[in-house]
Amino acid sequence: MVTLLSNITKTLILCIKIYQKYISILIQPHCRYYPSCSQYAIQMLNNVNLFKSIWLIFKRILKCQPLYTGGIDNPFKKH
Numbered sequence: 625m626v627t628l629l630s631n632i633t634k635t636l637i638l639c640i641k642i643y644q645k646y647i648s649i650l651i652q653p654h655c656r657y658y659p660s661c662s663q664y665a666i667q668m669l670n671n672v673n674l675f676k677s678i679w680l681i682f683k684r685i686l687k688c689q690p691l692y693t694g695g696i697d698n699p700f701k702k703h
Contacts, residue, residue, distance in 0.1 A: 636665075643662060648662060657696070657697045661684055667699045669681075
């Protein structure tokens with residue numbers, strides 16, 4: 625089970641890196657937050673268990689829209 629979750633995490637990180645390299649440069653404007661949503665996702669996937677990471681990434685992406693001002697969003701604050 626641990627190996628499966630690890631492989632899923634690695635696959636998600638690879639998909640995000642492909643997005644960063646080939647797709648995000650085409651999308652304007654960029655993320656409202658620092659670090660960017662994709663970088664935040666990679667940091668969460670590397671440091672928090674998979675299921676909690678997915679939940680935190682989902683919440684972050686929902687906040688990345690005009691109703692929120694953006695700014696610095698520390699990925700390692702207490703969740």
